[in-house]
Amino acid sequence: MGIRIALAGNPNCGKTTLFNALTGSNQFVGNWPGVTVEYKEGKYKGEKEVTIVDLPGIYSLSPYTLEEVVSRNYLIDERPDAIINVIDGTNLERNLYLTTQIMEVGIPVVVAINMMDVVEKNGDKINTGKLSEEIGVPVVEISALKNKGLSDIVNKAIDAAKEAKPQAPKHRFNGSVEHAFAHIEELCLHDIADENLQRWYSIKLFERDEKVQEKLGLSQEVISHIEKDIQSCEQELDDDAESIITGERYNYIGTIIGDCVKKAAVGLSSSDKIDRVLTNRWLALPIFALVMWLVYYISVTTVGTWATDWANDGVFGDGWHLFAIGSADYNDAAEEFAANQIIVDGYDVYVEENGTEPTGDFEYPVEDEETLEVTYETASLEDYEAAKAYVESNEEPDPANYGVWVPGVPVLVGNLLESLNVNEIVSGLILDGIVAGVGAVLGFVPQIFVLFIFLAFLESCGYMARVAFIMDRIFRRFGLSGKSFIPMLIGTGCGIPGIMASRTIESDRDRKMTIMTTTFIPCGAKLPFIAMVAGAIFGGASWVAPSAYFLGIFAIIVSGVMLKKTKLFAGDPAPFVMELPAYHWPTLGNVLRSMWERGWSFIKKAGTIILLSTIVVWFTTFFGFTADGFRMLAEDEIDMSILASIGKAFAWIFIPLGFGHWEATVASITGLVAKENIVGTLGIIYSASGDVYGAMNAAFTAASGFAFLAFNLLCAPCFAAMGAIKREMNSAKWFWTAIGYQCGFAWVIGLISYQVGKVFTGEGFTVGTIFGIAAICILIYGIFRKDKYKAN
């Protein structure tokens, strides 16, 4: 028969480190049913029969937070065979408060005093023998970080579980409180199934715990009878029932601890000294900015970009050079060849267009790969001769000739399919649907891992808790948490790790709000699109790109202020109070483990939705009804595709936004696969005329162009980011609420941009303008209306 041991303890007591040390890689990580609280279970390394369950970190067994409810339901309903109560040795008094409650649930308990290495370093002494005698349970000194005392504590727990002698707490409350307990037991508890729970239930009923009243199915009569007992006790002791119990627990701990603990001289701990600097009122913000810059610089601009480019353009692109050897040489050679080739091509185009050869200097077009912008350069006849000679004497460089060239997955799969003579529909599905879909998921994974290393480090060294403290004043006003800054900063690089960084926010409400608003900030993939709109519609105006960022910040602030007054986020914001763990160096193992757990859960949970969505978009893009029936289409036949029909059917939605044509609609849909696809799609659609930018300029006015930009920046993000939202919300209802809100908000901002923008671009005041102004009024009302859910 297997033995189940639960780990219980305060947050930051080192419980998770202990859990990892005990179970190694043999873990199952998930969620408690129906809530976003993490559930962890693992097999003990020493004995496979022993299952260890890591309960969430809690301060008490009261029913007020999700973590507490989950933990106590597990202890009361699932009845594990033993509990290891993990205690932070540097903070015995507060930690023992939970111990006094755990001992009341009638399950064998052993106490593990963790962080003994730190206690010894501080020069403090804990008399564990005496403590064990006082509280009546085995007490073991351990250090989870240094792997000391671990087998001892588990063996003691296994022994206790085998002996199965339920824990009877030694602690007795004040006489009149105990008297009330006796009454309550007599009244309604003498026939409950598990008599070990009697004391626990009577204490909870004394505290007027509604969840327990409900669970026991007490009648109103019994409840009012108990109420009389409670009230007489409250009168006698001149305090409310819960405070009586809390006060007595602390008094009891005070009496034990004096005999068991000898503190060395009190002074500022090294952690306090660090806090003097890092949370200093003048230095806190500059240091924070520096740390954030470092995280951003490494995980977004340098290592992160390198990792993403390698994954997207290398592994899921044409291929890559092993260890990057030869890459630079190849790029130089390829660039030089392309520069010459383009002059030769330009000459041929000139001849074709004019029928004669140029007699002097001639112009040739150069197209930017990312934004499709076309610029013109001038070449002389000598340039042409030189270029022609170069192109003729050199071959186009082949990356395989430089270093060790590893072909990308699409190339390998493509070659394989070709050698197998697979028909083009199947190969299209595999290459453009599945491989591209898997690539979209995995392409971001290296960057996510890089970022998660940083987050894990900041979290486990103790700085993350301080970040919340430093930034809280600013973000609290928008209904966000101090920790929301990190997801948003990361979101400027890529929304997916940004959304996943919201994990570090404890408050459920703040976390959901952060997830809903993080992708408003333009991510890296939106940049080519922004550049394209700026170039094609606004003649390369320099204000367009900054305006996209301001729009994102504006959207976050407005949404935060509006949403916190809605029913979704109703109620007073929780007052800010949190424990700050002492600073310490995390172990490499724990940092890597945290990185892996989060990254892997993204691949698993987000992967499915992304893969399915990309296949659907692939199918609708490449199939359609043509003159010769339903068939697969070539790339430039997109106007006959199912997607185009869908675009035509839904284009009316965007008429009030000024871009109610199927081209813009289709581009917005393909943008859901990846935002940079908007550029590619528009490129294909408008390529017929030969001048993409010119055709776009004709299709959009300044007002409708900005509306188009605003809508696509703010609406639902790409499927990969939506997958991350789904994973983090862990609730279909919240997922659709977030996506719905983002699209709705984007539409309204698009409407305002177009209708009000028209007035300023000289298109005059129309009926639509009234709607635009009305939309502004609604936003202003949403921001300034009274919060009816707020107390007072």
Next chain:
Amino acid sequence: MPLVLAPAGQAQMIKKIGGQPEVRRHLEELGFVPGGYVTVISEIGGNLIVNVKESRIAVDKKLAQKVMV
């Protein structure tokens, strides 16, 4: 006086904790009990980091005004 006004570095005895029952309960769980001691470690714009029963707790100004020392 409210905890916000307490000078840094000196242990103060907690006299009373006001405010909503849930908030008070949470503060008690964290070790803020009448009769116990609290020391302010650092302060930014009224928000405090304090030492209570050997743990470091961050509290915002609003809450720090409810703890009387």
